[in-house]
Amino acid sequence: xxxxxxxxxxxxxxxxxxxxxxxxxxxxxxxxxxxxxxxxxxxxxxxxxxxxxxxxxxxxxxxxxxxxxxxxxxxxxxxxxxxxxxxxxxxxxxxxxxxxxxxxxxxxxxxxxxxxxxxxxxxxxxxxxxxxxxxxxxxxxxxxxxxxxxxxxxxxxxxxxxxxxxxxxxxxxxxxxxxxxxxxxxxxxxxxxxxxxxxxxxxxxxxxxxxxxxxxxx
Numbered sequence: 666x667x668x669x670x671x672x673x674x675x676x677x678x679x680x681x682x683x684x685x686x687x688x689x690x691x692x693x694x695x696x697x698x699x700x701x702x703x704x705x706x707x708x709x710x711x712x713x714x715x716x717x718x719x720x721x722x723x724x725x726x727x728x729x730x731x732x733x734x735x736x737x738x739x740x741x742x743x744x745x746x747x748x749x750x751x752x753x754x755x756x757x758x759x760x761x762x763x764x765x766x767x768x769x770x771x772x773x774x775x776x777x778x779x780x781x782x783x784x785x786x787x788x789x790x791x792x793x794x795x796x797x798x799x800x801x802x803x804x805x806x807x808x809x810x811x812x813x814x815x816x817x818x819x820x821x822x823x824x825x826x827x828x829x830x831x832x833x834x835x836x837x838x839x840x841x842x843x844x845x846x847x848x849x850x851x852x853x854x855x856x857x858x859x860x861x862x863x864x865x866x867x868x869x870x871x872x873x874x875x876x877x878x879x880x881x882x883x
Contacts, residue, residue: 673816681841694791695849704788706842708795717831720809721824742801743881750873757866
């Protein structure tokens with residue numbers, strides 16, 4: 666079995682470096698609490714596992730050849746991204762109103778806000794966000810279905826090779842996301858400032874909405 670690992674690794678690294686919905690989910694979660702960021706990253710990679718196993722089993726072929734199934738997944742993913750965006754925008758505006766009405770400086774409370782993002786319940790929510798964002802992304806299914814086969818040996822078991830390359834992709838992704846979480850966690854003190862956090866929440870919220878609308882319109 667001959668696999669073009671160099672070419673495959675290059676494509677995978679580019680795919681991870683280019684920001685997407687999962688990037689926003691992981692970074693936003695990590696900015697609140699590193700453990701939430703790691704949970705979101707693991708959720709995203711678990712969603713990727715679903716696409717990988719489906720591609721290896723041939724189920725993605727059915728989904729992508731059926732416009733109804735493919736469009737259903739695409740629209741569900743778009744709706745979920747818009748939901749995340751609207752929730753972030755509303756949360757940012759609500760926080761801004763509370764900060765305006767506060768009688769005293771809110772800086773100490775805001776600095777402690779990221780710690781509120783910890784806890785098993787919050788980590789499960791972050792994991793679920795990462796999972797749904799990736800599992801409802803049809804581009805992830807297309808990646809395993811159309812890109813991975815370009816790097817496998819047609820004379821050997823294609824399903825087995827796709828599975829192995831998929832596992833490698835997921836392992837690389839976990840390392841990349843955890844490194845990104847470490848970087849985002851260092852910015853927590855900056856993002857804890859009320860004005861910066863307000864702009865951050867608004868910006869990422871509108872980005873989620875824009876991506877969701879773009880996905881639905883394509």
